[in-house]
Amino acid sequence: MTVLLDAETIQRRVRELALQIEREYPKDEEIHLVCVLKGGFVFMADLVRSMSARVSMDFIAVSSYGSGTKSSGEVRFQKDLDTSLENRNVIVVEDIVDTGLTLKYLQEILRSRAPKSLRTACLLSKPSRRKVEVVVEYIGFTIEDRFVVGYGLDYAERYRNLPHIAILQE
Ligand code: IMP
Numbered sequence: 001m002t003v004l005l006d007a008e009t010i011q012r013r014v015r016e017l018a019l020q021i022e023r024e025y026p027k028d029e030e031i032h033l034v035c036v037l038k039g040g041f042v043f044m045a046d047l048v049r050s051m052s053a054r055v056s057m058d059f060i061a062v063s064s065y066g067s068g069t070k071s072s073g074e075v076r077f078q079k080d081l082d083t084s085l086e087n088r089n090v091i092v093v094e095d096i097v098d099t100g101l102t103l104k105y106l107q108e109i110l111r112s113r114a115p116k117s118l119r120t121a122c123l124l125s126k127p128s129r130r131k132v133e134v135v136v137e138y139i140g141f142t143i144e145d146r147f148v149v150g151y152g153l154d155y156a157e158r159y160r161n162l163p164h165i166a167i168l169q170e
């Protein structure tokens with residue numbers, strides 16, 4: 001597999017994002033991070049460890065892909081949040097925004113739960129694949145239309161443990 005982003009490059013960028021996020025929220029307010037499982041778990045873990053602000057976390061699971069490499073456009077809720085979002089500064093933490101269908105759906109649901117603010121952080125973005133417009137305030141890297149794995153991202157549940165991002169050879 002070809003390495004697209006090595007571990008050090010990712011670490012550096014994630015630290016930058018963490019600092020940027022902290023700068024943009026009032027110092028005395030808690031930031032509530034909502035990780036989208038499973039793909040977002042590595043990004044979330046690194047992001048929060050670079051933050052010194054008061055943070056809380058929750059986890060949500062959706063699936064949109066089955067085991068293939070093409071989005072079905074169908075999003076299923078597999079695990080909901082444990083706590084309310086009401087009046088909290090929420091940041092959705094996701095691995096990648098591809099067609100945008102998953103995030104669009106998620107943002108609508110989460111916004112209906114009356115957070116004080118709602119933003120989204122994605123490690124990766126593939127803008128050329130977008131089917132719906134979706135706002136993502138924090139993007140780690142913009143990449144070409146290639147199927148990538150590692151750093152949380154899988155192909156048929158494999159490769160999530162790679163410390164880098166690699167292009168899956170088809
Ligand atoms: P979207 O709804 O098309 O934006 O799909 C988003 C979801 O598809 C992500 O959360 C990933 O789980 C998955 N996905 C999209 N592109 C890739 C990829 O290149 N590698 C691994 N998973 C991907």
Ligand code: MG
Nearest residue numbers: 037038039095
């Ligand atoms: Mg995902």
